[in-house]
Each structure stands twice: as structure tokens, then as C-alpha cells.
Amino acid sequence: MDLELARFNMIEQQIRPWNVLDQQVLDLLAVVRREEFVPPALRAMAFADLELPLSVEGAPTGEVMLPPRVEARLLQELQVRSTDAVLEIGTGSGYMAALLARRAQQVETLEIHAGLAASARQNLARAGISNARVIEGDGSRGHEALASADVIVLSGAVPEVPQSLLEKLSPGGRLAAIVGRLPVMKAVIIRRSEQGHLATEVLFETATRALKGFVAHEAFSL
Numbered sequence: 720m721d722l723e724l725a726r727f728n729m730i731e732q733q734i735r736p737w738n739v740l741d742q743q744v745l746d747l748l749a750v751v752r753r754e755e756f757v758p759p760a761l762r763a764m765a766f767a768d769l770e771l772p773l774s775v776e777g778a779p780t781g782e783v784m785l786p787p788r789v790e791a792r793l794l795q796e797l798q799v800r801s802t803d804a805v806l807e808i809g810t811g812s813g814y815m816a817a818l819l820a821r822r823a824q825q826v827e828t829l830e831i832h833a834g835l836a837a838s839a840r841q842n843l844a845r846a847g848i849s850n851a852r853v854i855e856g857d858g859s860r861g862h863e864a865l866a867s868a869d870v871i872v873l874s875g876a877v878p879e880v881p882q883s884l885l886e887k888l889s890p891g892g893r894l895a896a897i898v899g900r901l902p903v904m905k906a907v908i909i910r911r912s913e914q915g916h917l918a919t920e921v922l923f924e925t926a927t928r929a930l931k932g933f934v935a936h937e938a939f940s941l
Contacts, residue, residue, distance in 0.1 A: 720763055722754060729753075729766035729787055737788040741795045747821055748791060756814035756842050757784065770927060773811055775834030782811055782835065783928050785874065789906065790815055793895045796908045796922060797870050799823050806865055806887065808858030809874035809930050813839030816851045819872065826851040827865055829858040831931050859932030868892065875930035876904055890915060897927055 730748055739745065754765035758774045765771075770783040784790075794815075799805065799822040807816055810830035816839065820826045828851060830836040836855040843851050858873075859881070867889045873880070873896040880896050888894055894909040906922040 725766040726753070729768075733766075733768045733786075733788045734791045737792060739788070739791045739795050743822075744791060744795045747794075747818060748787070751814070751817050751821060751846065753787065753814060755846060756812040756817065758812075773835060775832070775838055778834075780832050780835055781928070782809070782832065782875070784812055784814060785927060789925060789927075790818065792922065793872065793906065793908075794818055794822075796920075797872065797893050797895055799870055803869035804865070804867070804889075805870040805872065806868040807872045807874055808884075810839045810853050811835060811874060813842040813848075813851070813853065815872065815874050816853070817843055817846050817848050819870070820848045820851040823870065824850065827854060827868075828852070829854050829856045831855075831857050857932050858930065859934075871895070873897070873930060876900075876927050877930055877933040878935040880907075880909065881933065885909070885911075885917065888917075897925060901926055 730745055754762050757765045757771055761771050768786055770786055773780050773782045803823040805819050805823045805826040807828035810816055810828040816826050816828040833855055836853050840853045867887050869889050869892045871884055871888060871894040876897040878900055888911045890911055890913045892911045897904050897906050899905055904926045906925050908920045910918050
């Protein structure tokens with residue numbers, strides 16, 4: 720398999736046509752080697768336009784990697800800057816954390832599955848990513864060590880965005896999430912203005928696995 724040709728085709732045939740036109744994002748996708756973050760048995764499918772089930776030592780975890788075009792579109796809309804502190808919920812294989820870390824100052828990423836957390840640490844170290852810290856923990860309970868974040872990413876679906884996460888979003892900050900329940904889910908960006916107001920933009924409809932531990936409340940819904 721010609722990995723570089725497959726990577727080029729992923730970018731040009733899947734991602735760019737999906738309105739991902741930020742050249743910095745496209746260049747980043749060419750540099751961060753996605754195939755090194757997928758389970759070894761699925762390496763040949765690393766660039767396919769579909770979700771990939773994650774596993775640890777061959778045992779399925781019930782979690783997935785989002786399709787490349789979804790990851791790329793969210794990354795583009797977040798407009799990550801070199802001074803940003805980033806919080807990710809749902810590390811998975813560590814691929815999204817690697818993309819974020821290449822653009823941000825620091826990434827803290829929470830993963831509830833101990834085996835995946837350990838694997839993601841290895842993947843990030845192998846990729847030479849030193850500014851992303853994988854923390855084993857339940858992201859639905861928040862991350863008390865990080866008082867605020869410029870960018871928050873939920874790498875999986877939630878019924879609604881918890882108020883506790885919205886409160887961590889700094890002025891000028893951006894939060895990306897896939898919100899809803901099957902069969903209707905929407906990818907959204909929530910932005911906090913410098914004055915503290917929140918505004919939600921719906922990007923596209925999609926569907927994916929739910930992040931563990933998140934439940935619906937009345938405080939915030941779409």
C-alpha cells in the first residue's frame with residue numbers, strides 16, 4: 720500500500736471537498752501520520768472515510784476514531800492558535816490530540832479507558848508530541864486541574880454540552896462537540912465572546928458513538 724498516495728487522496732478527495740480549505744490544516748494532516756494512531760489491524764483503513772473502532776491488544780473498547788473529514792472540519796472551525804490551552808474529552812487513540820498539539824501551546828486530554836489512555840501516550844510519544852498530556856479520567860466529571868481553556872473538544876457525542884464545560888471556556892474561546900441522540904446529531908461550535916456571551920453555530924449533521932458518562936440536564940440543550 721502506498722501510504723503517501725493514500726494520505727494525499729484522503730486530503731484531496733475527502734477533506735478538501737468537505738469545505739476544509741485552511742491550508743495550515745491541510746498541511747498538518749499531511750504531516751501527522753494518521754496510520755500510526757489506528758489499531759494495527761486497521762492500518763490499511765487509516766485513510767478511509769469512516770469511523771474506525773478502537774481496541775487495546777485486540778480487544779474492542781467500544782470507542783471509535785471519527786472519520787478524517789469530521790476531525791479536519793472541527794479542527795478548522797476551532798481556529799487553534801499557538802497561545803491556546805486546549806482541553807479534549809475522549810482521547811481515544813490520541814490522533815486528535817496530536818493535531819491540536821501541533822497548533823496549540825498545551826493540550827490536556829482525558830480518556831476514561833485505562834488501556835486507551837496508555838496507548839495514546841505511546842502514540843503521542845512516538846509522534847514526537849511533547850505538549851499533550853493524557854489523563855486517565857471521566858471527562859463528564861470535568862477536569863478540576865484546568866480552571867479554563869481557550870479551546871475545548873469533545874471527541875464523541877453528548878446529549879448536550881454540560882454547563883460545567885461551558886464555564887471553563889475562556890473569553891474568546893471555542894468549543895466543538897457532536898450533540899444529540901441517534902439518529903439526529905449535529906456538530907456544533909460554541910463561541911464565548913470577550914464579553915462572556917455564548918453563541919452556537921451548527922456546522923453539519925452527523926452521528927457517532929456517545930462519550931461515556933454524559934447525561935442530559937435542563938441547563939443547556941440544542
